[in-house]
Amino acid sequence: MSAVLMLSLRSIANRRLSVALTVVAVALAVALLLGVERLRNDARAGFAQTLSGTDLVVGARGGAVQLLLYSVFHIGDATANLSWASVEHVAALPQVKWLVPLALGDSHRGHRVVGTTTGFFAHYRHGEGRSLAFAAGGPFADAPARAEDLFQAVIGAEVAARHGYRLGDRIVLSHGGGAGEGGPRFAEHADKPFTVAGILAPSATPLDRAVLVSLEGLEAIHVDWHGGAPIPGLKIAPEHVRKFDLRPKSVTAALVGLHSRSAVFRVQRQLNAHTGEPLTAILPGATLQQLWGLVGIAERALLAVSALVVVVGLAGMVAVVLASLGERRRELAILRALGASPRAVFALLAVESLLLAAAGIALGLALLYGAGAALAPWLAAQHGLQLSLGCPAASEWRLLGAVLAASLVASLLPGLRAYRQSLADGMTVRT
DSSP: OHHHHHHHHHHHHHTHHHHHHHHHHHHHHHHHHHHHHHHHHHHHHHHHTSOBSOOEEEEESSOHHHHHHHHHSOOSOOSSOEEHHHHHHHHTSTTEEEEEEEBOOEEETTEEEEEEOTHHHHHOEETTTEEOOEEEEOOOOSSOSSHHHHSEEEEOHHHHHHHTOOTTOEEOOEESOOSOTTSOOOOBOTTSOEEEEEEEOOOSSGGGGEEEEEHHHHHHTTTTEETTEEOTTOOOOGGGGGGSOOSOSEESEEEEEESOGGGHHHHHHHHHTOSSSOEEEEOHHHHHHHHHHHHHHHHHHHHHHHHHHHHHHHHHHHHHHHHHHHHTHHHHHHHHHTTOOHHHHHHHHHHHHHHHHHHHHHHHHHHHHHHHHHHHHHHHHHHOOOOOOSSOOHHHHHHHHHHHHHHHHHTHHHHHHHHHOOHHHHHSOOO
């Protein structure tokens, strides 16, 4: 077998230009195949690690996937709000340990603004139960007594990095928006700016691109608004907003933690059957699986296209080997004359195909990791997607094994042709 390997290596070296082009084609196909698989796995992992330790997400009656998307991932908008009376009802249930309300609808330079309470920083978990950490400062004031303390904000790591914000900087919120910088925005709350009180450390969650404020602060900037627009002729100064009732009338959703997870289905049924106001209570993990079921078709389609590209690359490799058979008639005939059996000739071509495929896989992995290292910062900053640059996962090893197996199958055609080629045919001079 070592002799066959040496002959294969020398034959490849003798045809290095065509072989190099074939290896590059296979490498590009492998890099695309593994890139799609890695992006798929990393996207799933990123979504799954966005929220942990929360038993239920409660919102107004609607679709479960839609509720998860706008409340946790900040994608899309709610069609209806959850009344504060329902929030108090859910919080008062004996099985409920904690509840964190979320109010969405405003934005800052395309970043989602989240109105919540200081309980959010105490109970929100991501990844493997990790709590939110601060790179600078701390949470906004809890139940502030002074009017100026109402207007404190905590910003995500990406918000701070993109706009160069530091502690003490003042930011202005916009009514509506959240569709990215340059997206649609409405009137600004310029008369009631917020002061940056804290900057979150990077968490690889949508909170990196969010601005968090207190529910009272969010209500305070809307005291002179009605129906989503400023009241004409009415301007209430920030120092006077404390004279108004700043308790929210409604919120967008609520994160709920229970004393015992064994009660989660019972509480979910109870809330979904609530007669006071139509509610939807979802289990984040189960709803995330529904989401993957919806996008699974697109994932499989991308993977199929990548597999077809690999097939095209292997077909090119077979074409190169077949084309070389005409030039190698005398070489193969001499091997036969020296005592090489047809099986040895077949093994020679099979080993050459495997070596080309292995070289393509190695180069494809190098391209994948190089492109991943170059694009990882951009993907994290622009799309919040954290690329893993570790060793290939089990699914990726299976794909690589399938590529090697396919290359072995592809080598059968030139191998059989050489196997059937007679010694006399190789020694005959063709005119």
